[in-house]
Amino acid sequence: MSISVKQLREDLVGLHDQLIRWGLVVWTAGNVSARVPGEDLFVIKPSGVSYDDLTPESMVVCDLDGNLVEGDLSPSSDTAAHAYVYRAMPEVGGVVHTHSTYATAWSARGEAIPCVLTAMADEFGGEIPVGPFALIGNDDIGQGIVATLSGHRSPAVLMRNHGVFTIGKSARAAVKAAVMCEDVARTVHIARSLGPLIPIEQSDVDKLYDRYQNVYGQR
Amino acid sequence: MSISVKQLREDLVGLHDQLIRWGLVVWTAGNVSARVPGEDLFVIKPSGVSYDDLTPESMVVCDLDGNLVEGDLSPSSDTAAHAYVYRAMPEVGGVVHTHSTYATAWSARGEAIPCVLTAMADEFGGEIPVGPFALIGNDDIGQGIVATLSGHRSPAVLMRNHGVFTIGKSARAAVKAAVMCEDVARTVHIARSLGPLIPIEQSDVDKLYDRYQNVYGQR
Amino acid sequence: MSISVKQLREDLVGLHDQLIRWGLVVWTAGNVSARVPGEDLFVIKPSGVSYDDLTPESMVVCDLDGNLVEGDLSPSSDTAAHAYVYRAMPEVGGVVHTHSTYATAWSARGEAIPCVLTAMADEFGGEIPVGPFALIGNDDIGQGIVATLSGHRSPAVLMRNHGVFTIGKSARAAVKAAVMCEDVARTVHIARSLGPLIPIEQSDVDKLYDRYQNVYGQR
Amino acid sequence: MSISVKQLREDLVGLHDQLIRWGLVVWTAGNVSARVPGEDLFVIKPSGVSYDDLTPESMVVCDLDGNLVEGDLSPSSDTAAHAYVYRAMPEVGGVVHTHSTYATAWSARGEAIPCVLTAMADEFGGEIPVGPFALIGNDDIGQGIVATLSGHRSPAVLMRNHGVFTIGKSARAAVKAAVMCEDVARTVHIARSLGPLIPIEQSDVDKLYDRYQNVYGQR
Numbered sequence: 001m002s003i004s005v006k007q008l009r010e011d012l013v014g015l016h017d018q019l020i021r022w023g024l025v026v027w028t029a030g031n032v033s034a035r036v037p038g039e040d041l042f043v044i045k046p047s048g049v050s051y052d053d054l055t056p057e058s059m060v061v062c063d064l065d066g067n068l069v070e071g072d073l074s075p076s077s078d079t080a081a082h083a084y085v086y087r088a089m090p091e092v093g094g095v096v097h098t099h100s101t102y103a104t105a106w107s108a109r110g111e112a113i114p115c116v117l118t119a120m121a122d123e124f125g126g127e128i129p130v131g132p133f134a135l136i137g138n139d140d141i142g143q144g145i146v147a148t149l150s151g152h153r154s155p156a157v158l159m160r161n162h163g164v165f166t167i168g169k170s171a172r173a174a175v176k177a178a179v180m181c182e183d184v185a186r187t188v189h190i191a192r193s194l195g196p197l198i199p200i201e202q203s204d205v206d207k208l209y210d211r212y213q214n215v216y217g218q219r
Numbered sequence: 220m221s222i223s224v225k226q227l228r229e230d231l232v233g234l235h236d237q238l239i240r241w242g243l244v245v246w247t248a249g250n251v252s253a254r255v256p257g258e259d260l261f262v263i264k265p266s267g268v269s270y271d272d273l274t275p276e277s278m279v280v281c282d283l284d285g286n287l288v289e290g291d292l293s294p295s296s297d298t299a300a301h302a303y304v305y306r307a308m309p310e311v312g313g314v315v316h317t318h319s320t321y322a323t324a325w326s327a328r329g330e331a332i333p334c335v336l337t338a339m340a341d342e343f344g345g346e347i348p349v350g351p352f353a354l355i356g357n358d359d360i361g362q363g364i365v366a367t368l369s370g371h372r373s374p375a376v377l378m379r380n381h382g383v384f385t386i387g388k389s390a391r392a393a394v395k396a397a398v399m400c401e402d403v404a405r406t407v408h409i410a411r412s413l414g415p416l417i418p419i420e421q422s423d424v425d426k427l428y429d430r431y432q433n434v435y436g437q438r
Numbered sequence: 439m440s441i442s443v444k445q446l447r448e449d450l451v452g453l454h455d456q457l458i459r460w461g462l463v464v465w466t467a468g469n470v471s472a473r474v475p476g477e478d479l480f481v482i483k484p485s486g487v488s489y490d491d492l493t494p495e496s497m498v499v500c501d502l503d504g505n506l507v508e509g510d511l512s513p514s515s516d517t518a519a520h521a522y523v524y525r526a527m528p529e530v531g532g533v534v535h536t537h538s539t540y541a542t543a544w545s546a547r548g549e550a551i552p553c554v555l556t557a558m559a560d561e562f563g564g565e566i567p568v569g570p571f572a573l574i575g576n577d578d579i580g581q582g583i584v585a586t587l588s589g590h591r592s593p594a595v596l597m598r599n600h601g602v603f604t605i606g607k608s609a610r611a612a613v614k615a616a617v618m619c620e621d622v623a624r625t626v627h628i629a630r631s632l633g634p635l636i637p638i639e640q641s642d643v644d645k646l647y648d649r650y651q652n653v654y655g656q657r
Numbered sequence: 658m659s660i661s662v663k664q665l666r667e668d669l670v671g672l673h674d675q676l677i678r679w680g681l682v683v684w685t686a687g688n689v690s691a692r693v694p695g696e697d698l699f700v701i702k703p704s705g706v707s708y709d710d711l712t713p714e715s716m717v718v719c720d721l722d723g724n725l726v727e728g729d730l731s732p733s734s735d736t737a738a739h740a741y742v743y744r745a746m747p748e749v750g751g752v753v754h755t756h757s758t759y760a761t762a763w764s765a766r767g768e769a770i771p772c773v774l775t776a777m778a779d780e781f782g783g784e785i786p787v788g789p790f791a792l793i794g795n796d797d798i799g800q801g802i803v804a805t806l807s808g809h810r811s812p813a814v815l816m817r818n819h820g821v822f823t824i825g826k827s828a829r830a831a832v833k834a835a836v837m838c839e840d841v842a843r844t845v846h847i848a849r850s851l852g853p854l855i856p857i858e859q860s861d862v863d864k865l866y867d868r869y870q871n872v873y874g875q876r
Contacts, residue, residue: 022683026241027395027399099336102409104406104410117756117818117819118793133417135427136337137426161336183756187758187761187762190758193413194850197766245618320624324626327554355646355649379636381555412632464836465840539844544848547848547853571857573861575864599775600775601774630851
């Protein structure tokens with residue numbers, strides 16, 4: 001096992017903990033994966049294992065067709081979708097899938113989340129879009145994710161009647177996008193439930209997005 | 220005490236912890252029971268005891284008429300309902316009862332939860348049905364559970380103006396059903412509160428249910 | 439200090455922890471008191487102290503006029519209301535006050551919580567009533583509590599535009615009533631937000647209340 | 658480093674923990690600052706650092722123009738707004754910024770929170786006002802905060818489509834205002850979602866505010 005895979009296995013335990021900490025998942029739903037830099041491989045959660053039982057060793061390694069390469073357990077049932085994204089989007093280093101409550105609620109109405117918060121302009125650069133309804137079992141989900149997010153600012157897509165997929169340069173960035181997606185899904189839902197929302201002008205959304213992507217955080 | 224009962228007593232402590240962890244219960248409400256394999260017995264939570272005070276020793280063993288067979292405390296006030304289910308449904312190995320918030324809210328309107336999420340198709344195979352209003356004190360609740368769930372895909376029933384009962388091959392499976400029931404009750408409630416929901420076609424529900432029951436998790 | 443007061447001081451630390459655990463209070467809002475058996479005294483939380491800093495020693499003892507009798511800190515600003523209840527209702531051994539979210543929301547509309555859940559019939563024996571609007575600083579709040587709860591089955595009153603007061607034979611019973619009050623306030627709110635509620639017939643409410651008060655729990 | 662700055666760095670770790678504890682922030686959003694008594698300086702959270710990684714040493718010191726004076730990390734991206742408040746309002750000793758869910762939801766509709774709870778009259782002395790929409794990057798946010806809160810009883814302002822800023826004599830007082838702001842934002846939102854609210858008469862609001870500011874807590 002290369003050092004890199006070893007480190008990614010450890011990172012994934014901590015990142016799955018973040019899904020729990022911020023309330024994005026229950027029971028065994030939800031999964032995080034990380035591309036192995038420089039190799040046609042990614043590391044992902046095993047299928048149907050409780051968050052309490054996740055260890056670095058329990059994580060599994062797959063090739064970009066989703067075939068198990070290393071590990072004792074079956075990979076996540078969402079592995080094909082992760083694999084498709086890594087094949088189609090070489091800039092993506094991490095993928096997250098959750099059924100987080102408010103984001104999934106928007107998806108059950110097939111409705112994009114409108115950009116009415118500066119924090120949403122920062123992270124998503126506009127609305128969070130809806131992807132198609134797709135069954136598990138082939139590449140339909142992966143294709144829906146890639147078709148929706150390619151050329152879109154948002155790192156998050158609401159797959160219709162299903163849940164959220166997020167992408168990022170790293171698994172940590174994808175987890176951050178999943179956390180922020182649920183946060184804005186919740187706030188915008190609550191806001192709209194008592195009356196109309198005030199939109200943010202597109203030119204202001206653009207300014208906020210540009211600044212956040214280039215200035216925020218530690219250099 | 221047989222090994223089997225000893226193990227079930229320990230398992231039940233951990234499973235009641237799961238009810239707390241996923242926010243399904245407050246104070247002393249809610250209970251889990253497990254059938255003793257190969258015997259006409261089940262193990263269940265004692266009545267009115269705080270979750271913090273639950274120990275393997277505090278769990279009680281009842282026969283399938285709900286009579287106390289082993290243990291120092293009175294069995295849960297819901298014991299008769301659990302017992303009726305074990306008598307009528309020999310395939311059931313575990314029963315859970317909660318007043319989890321969103322599921323109970325659907326029950327107070329007497330409304331089934333429509334299947335608009337793929338996760339709901341996976342676990343419940345369609346809508347989560349409503350059972351009759353029934354008073355505690357005889358077999359009415361048990362009969363209502365069994366009449367509603369017999370021949371139904373859903374392992375969960377919303378007993379009208381009351382709360383949720385779930386069944387499973389094991390107590391752990393019944394707890395999982397209770398956790399997923401509240402999760403989808405919450406998501407579908409929130410989704411519908413801002414507009415109409417998009418249904419999932421029955422043929423797609425069938426495909427999802429079939430796949431999840433036969434493929435998901437570790438073999 | 440009598441043994442009894444020493445024990446009550448310790449109990450009150452644990453009972454305030456329950457207010458936090460079940461999400462009934464933020465910051466320093468909310469307080470629990472306990473009557474000293476056989477004496478015209480009660481023990482109560484000090485004013486404006488964080489829950490993390492509460493110790494048995496920080497609790498204060500007051501007489502039934504609300505005057506500080508023992509302790510280094512000022513008693514809760516709600517002490518006069520607690521004192522009034524102890525003077526007027528000799529059967530009361532504990533009083534709790536919170537601004538728990540859903541119960542307080544009902545109070546801001548001046549609306550009683552209708553009895554549409556069997557758990558509510560069990561604990562409250564019917565609706566949870568609204569008390570009058572009253573300012574702090576004299577006996578108005580105490581009088582409003584006593585006028586509303588005297589001869590009423592409910593151990594909880596929603597003081598208009600303010601929050602919840604609960605009573606019980608012991609401080610623990612009053613805390614339980616506060617926990618259950620918020621739980622049913624939340625569930626009934628959520629239920630009603632998507633459509634009309636199904637009422638429970640009064641004769642069934644009566645049966646449930648009678649059974650729960652006389653049969654539930656350990657003998 | 659003066660003793661005073663050392664103490665403030667430690668205090669800020671604990672106060673950021675309070676933002677997490679009371680559910681006001683996710684990921685790295687939200688920040689607390691404290692003026693250094695007697696100096697034209699304040700201590701503030703570094704930008705984009707996780708709450709788990711915050712230590713006294715990671716906090717940074719800025720002058721009142723928002724320039725970094727001491728510390729290894731970049732200051733919060735909201736530093737300019739904090740600095741403007743300290744320059745314009747000499748009585749302010751602490752500033753807090755969050756995107757707490759319910760308060761931010763009110764801001765996305767551009768709607769002030771009406772004073773319908775006694776706890777709100779106590780802490781805010783009336784409604785919680787809305788400030789203007791303002792982009793990050795210059796003094797617009799700071800000016801909007803100061804213009805809204807100057808001469809207003811409320812220590813909290815809902816910046817439109819953005820989130821909450823609170824002020825206080827100390828950083829702890831500003832954190833308390835942020836906690837109470839979210840608490841009343843949530844309760845009033847929930848109350849209004851099922852019907853009209855009962856207002857509190859202005860003369861009663863005045864009495865409550867006066868009493869709470871002068872009597873509550875330990876002397």
